Amino acid sequence: MSEKQQSVTVHYGNQRIRMSVDLNETLGSFIEDLVQKAGIHEKKIKLFYAGKRLKDNNTSLSKFGLKNHSKILCIKPQKKHLPEQETGEKTAQAEEQNPAYSRILGEIQAIDNYINKDLTPIYNTYVHESFDDKQKKTKQKLMAYELLLQQLLKLDGVDVMGSEKLRMNRKALVAKIQKMLDHVDEISKKHSI
Structure with a gap:
């Protein structure tokens, strides 16, 4: 490989x-x-490297600090849902009795518990x-960022099946993680x- x-x-x-890249190419070309x-x-899509979001499509990859064997996190942004009118059949009580609802709520709560128990001390x-x-401190920062971003990625993969309650729970947890990431960045x- 060349330099x-x-x-x-x-x-x-x-x-x-796994991708072979020229570090002189722009972020836009890489995307x-x-x-x-x-x-x-x-x-x-959103790309993150070493705890920072890669934003400027005209900047070369080397300017972001990428080097051989770098790991980049790629997530798709949350879809904005337009409010749907509820039908008489789909009440909140019936929704909560659905086994899929309980499973999804359990996934969201498990991520929240993991953040509270394991990531908050870090x-x-x-x-x-x-x-x-x-x-x-640099190692601690990178670990905190990576672990928090992994949880964001997990939340991104949780399908709330159109449930407003589940969507709000997921949204609150995303906001909590984002607030922690922003605070780490400020510090x-x-x-x-």
Whole structure:
């Protein structure tokens, strides 16, 4: 491989897509290649690397800090649902008695429990402990970001089957995770990490 020709792995849902890239190519060009190679049918996708969202399509991949064997997280944005009129048949009580509803609610609650029990201590360690050891704090930041982004990805894969209650539960959890990610980012900027 030439100096600028590298290999990256893109995590999209349950897929792991290995791609050969030229680090001088733009993000926009990379996204076009990714969409074609992975068969992604979404018009817009979000890419994250090292805890940061890759936004500017005109910037070269090397400017984002990508290097050989980098791992990139790819998620599709949440679809905005227009409010649907409820029919008389589909009441909230009947919906909640549906076994699929209970299973989906259980998935959302399991993610929330995991965040509260396992990720919040990691998050709190990064946010509240001393910033004397920059290398250690950088590792903590990347771990917190990666684990939180994984949970966002899991939530993205939860199909709420048109249920407004489930959608609101998922939306609240997405907002909670996003708030934690934003706070980690603020702290990182404050301490130049």
